[in-house]
Amino acid sequence: MAVFSPAKLSLLLLFLVMTVSLSKAALDAHYYDQTCPQAEKIIQDTVRNASMFDTKVPARILRMFFHDCFIRGCDASVLLDSTPRNQAEKDGPPNVSLRAFYVIDDAKTKLESACPKTVSCADIITIAARDVVTMSGGPFWNVLKGRKDGRISKASETISLPAPTFNVSTLVQSFANRGLGAKDLVALSGGHSLGFSHCSSFEARLRNFSSVHDVDTSMDPVFAETLRKKCPKPNTDRNAGQFLDSTASTFDNNYYKQVLARKGVFGSDQVLYSDYRTRWIVESFANDQTLFFREFAASMVKLGNVGVIENGEVRLNCRVVN
Known part of the structure; x- marks a missing residue:
């Protein structure tokens, strides 16, 4: 077993603390400040315009966020379409009533034009969920950003969503x-x-x-x-x-x-x-x-x-x- 001097032990502990802090800092409220500074405004404007034409959009976006994060975490797996070989989350029984995917698509299209290959779909949902709450009279909070999009989406996993009959x-x-x-x-x-x-x-x-x-x-x-x-x-x-x-x-x-x-x-x-x-x-x-x-x-x-x-x-x- 290695024996460390007090000085070296202090340095080791400092390194461990920094490592833990960095791992927790994977998401950052300023993640797109340099690479796509207009990201949040593009998403906000898209969501606001959609809500003006359809008053159900805020509730649908907020529900979409919950249903995404509760399966595989906030990785936008709920947005993936089914394929001939795989039935995706959006086609699972609890999710067939999800709507307003077009709002996320619209925001993504605009972001790809402004900042190609930069803003993840997972971050779009998360920011949009905050925006619909705020524009409906609720609180504002700084959204931590930097999520990446997942590649797996299975309808069978939607059974783990909380049900309206749960105690x-x-x-x-x-x-x-x-x-x-x-x-x-x-x-x-x-x-x-x-x-x-x-x-x-x-x-x-x-x-x-x-x-x-x-x-x-x-x-x-x-x-x-x-x-x-x-x-x-x-x-x-x-x-x-x-x-x-x-x-x-x-x-x-x-x-x-x-x-x-x-x-x-x-x-x-x-x-x-x-x-x-x-x-x-x-x-x-x-x-x-x-x-x-x-x-x-x-x-x-x-x-x-x-x-x-x-x-x-x-x-x-x-x-x-x-």
Whole structure:
């Protein structure tokens, strides 16, 4: 075993600390400052213009970011198209309702013109997710950049996405598997401040819920009746559903107030108030929007760091590998 003098040991420890710091600094808020200084403005303008023509774009972009990062990490694998030999993530059952891929395509086209082979599709999604939150009235945060795009995308892996029927224990474990805690779970659930769900994702709460109760007893009965009318049986309207927040075009803390009032649309929303591990966080965010904004931004940064690829590629077309 090698024996180091105190001086050499100090130098070794300093080297190790620097190495760890550098490994954590793989992503950088200023990553494109020299190579593509207009990157964020191009993405922001593209997202803003698309949102003006389609008010559903903000919610769809934010959901796309979550669904990308929760599978293989934030590597834009959700953007890859299926091939004759492989069914990609976007065609997995939880993702068939994802929309607004064209917005990312548009931003990529403009970035390739301005800064060829420079900005990854993974960074585009991450920046766009921040932009849709900010332009909807939510917080701003500096996005760490420098992700690379992955080359693998499998529909079969989408079964690991959190489902609207999950209980708190399952949700906590799902987030823990990605290095995220209970506070991150509750904060990121606030992304439902923007969004809409089709009846299929929550109608099990409205009829034949259990052998004892027809309707989920954790749901406000008046609210339940409202949803039953929107989602009748049989339901011939495939577009029928419910906004996840009564202020669905504005990013705010109203989602948590609805959960407190037993008006969470998904079972996975309402259970956050029924479990001691998450109840106090829901109450805190419902009572303090500034606190929610701060914690949401912090959790988005943490989620954006999940599964970052350093040896991937920068796709020229977000739908196919180079």
